[in-house]
Amino acid sequence: MPDTHPRANGERVLADLNALRALGTYKSGVHKPTFSEPHRQSLDWLVQKLPEAGLAGAIDGIGNIVGTSSKPGPKLLVGSHLESQNYAGWLDGPLGVVYALEAARVLNADHSVKGAVEVAAWCDEEGHFGSFLGSRSYVGQVTEAEIDAARDRTNGRAMRDALSDMGLAGRPRITVEPGRHVGYVEAHIEQGDTLESGKLAIGVVTSIVGIWQYRITFIGEQNHAGTTRMAVRKDAGLALAKFCVAIDERFPAACGPRTVWTTGRITLDPGAPSIIPGGAEMLFQIRDDNPAVIARLEELLRTMAAEASAKGPCTANVEKIRTGAPAMMNADIQDAIEAASKELAGGRFIRMPSGAGHDAQMLATIMPAGMLFVPSIGGISHHWTENTADADIVTGAQIFVDACRRILNR
């Protein structure tokens, strides 16, 4: 039986991805932080592409784009994000947006498909200004006060100033229209090596792990690095280093099989070569899809801080700054992705949780949501060497489009 279903155009997908890579190019990746010039250009690029897919849309008051269709029938929301981590890869985000655009181009014009795909680009998934600000705004969880307080983590620029520079000050924010969508689907690179090492083409995501984030601070006594004897020092930096090593020693006995934890940033105060640091701070993160494991590890963290403070000479304090509940992916959407993978990738798929956070976890709070992964070469991401083989990108696009068709035609 000849294949009569609408299919993705692989060359067009690769061309679009390379067009986005040309905005803010850094080595073989991109440097495209939220509200940077190349990010603005990427958003404009998408707005200009929407009519090709029968969609209309503009950038809203928080930097989101949601392209809507006037075609009757069910609507499926699809998308990802366009900004990048600093000096990072070209596919983390844009892959999902371009797949979404391709699905809309292919399916919305096809009369055998019921309804339409609507394309979203969620702003600041990478957290330059906050935590999933774009998708959280769309689902109604972001207040004006949160935007007032948000600052760029890299340079301290106020989000209000950035929005104003983007010409977005005063624009309304688009929020969900309850009942409009049958679900949300997002494609993304895996950012790990499960697919590559298993020679697989597709990951059917079952859940997205929760991310709990902590600020751990150490208070000692700032003093002169030449005149203060070792015996009387209260070196907050050394206290921090000891705490990091203690985490490394004690967490393995308390964690779950898939738990990961990371100290991503360390700051000594004042951070000068000739001054004993009087303060030190680390940003610490735990990820797991089991809240009970997180609760156990957080308790351990607080116990360790209390022990360190009691022992001295510095005090340690653990502050939770972000709680992210794990999100379960919708079973019907998983089945649609699986069926498409069986047909178009010879069954080279696996069901797997996502260790990374994604906008889909925010959408999952208000509608059925699902995700598919394509392989990452060497498992590398959040780095400019991040890449996926062209053949895998094309296969992923075909499966994504077919899964969307299956969901709409159910």
Added chain:
Amino acid sequence: MPDTHPRANGERVLADLNALRALGTYKSGVHKPTFSEPHRQSLDWLVQKLPEAGLAGAIDGIGNIVGTSSKPGPKLLVGSHLESQNYAGWLDGPLGVVYALEAARVLNADHSVKGAVEVAAWCDEEGHFGSFLGSRSYVGQVTEAEIDAARDRTNGRAMRDALSDMGLAGRPRITVEPGRHVGYVEAHIEQGDTLESGKLAIGVVTSIVGIWQYRITFIGEQNHAGTTRMAVRKDAGLALAKFCVAIDERFPAACGPRTVWTTGRITLDPGAPSIIPGGAEMLFQIRDDNPAVIARLEELLRTMAAEASAKGPCTANVEKIRTGAPAMMNADIQDAIEAASKELAGGRFIRMPSGAGHDAQMLATIMPAGMLFVPSIGGISHHWTENTADADIVTGAQIFVDACRRILNR
């Protein structure tokens, strides 16, 4: 026998110090980094004060001031620095400059004194742009290329740009006139608690410890903090923390009785909460007045780095970025300070090494040099709470002026 010697005016010294504190005030201290607006104002203040002491001088091409006298006879160079560490104390530097100014005002006009005191303010003793750039320039150790390459350690601003903004671009740099001076004397706060805990008024400095500085870097593999399993991570930040703890464990057995070591700054690359650091760097410093001890500790440091690299998963590298030989203070100048202390402080002095680096160690490479310390309350410095009792400031000024008189009249 009535005291007929010229004496310092304590009230004038305190008034001058408070006038300098009013430029760049931060809490009870100052924030006066090199080439900041309050630093420029402080340099202008000194230039305007020089004529009161019969001196003429201007800011030179690196931000130094050397006020010269046309009085015949021997010349004694005295001074310190006017900029501060970031958000630090009011006396670290200005005390020595104001004492120097006071000595010139009192002694240069007095016909019982042979020759004259000449006042210097050395730029950037606190190392915002380099290492003792001002005093090293004066003794002939700073090349134009070093200035070309120098950047503000806090904000990355090029030194050339800062000099240009100060109106100093193209000005010649003053360098030593060989044979002009019989010696150099500098007063400073102790920055430790030896004098306070011994209820002493004056420290007669015998030597200035050497400072050896190292950049220790760790190379791992940058990756995603959610998708990369703990077992396969190469976390450069964790490698750094382990190294800090190992230093804390192994240095005490290899150090000397007065050795101190400090990790003043830690930087993780890229330093984002959701990225496993692929690189990490620490600025590490060792101080001692015995080069053999330093050599032993540096060897240990390199051994530890080799062990860490061999063990994996990250590599460690030790790079020496600054070598500061210890400087011995001149015996005759020590005797002059001691004699003044006996006469004016009832013998409440002690001979002691300086754990901190000072411009005097640079001047000591070309002429006899000496230093005196006054007490620091609580031993605190490099912090805005740094302070010295008014009575101790006045006593110190009197002894400094008298020591200068004794040196000139030898």
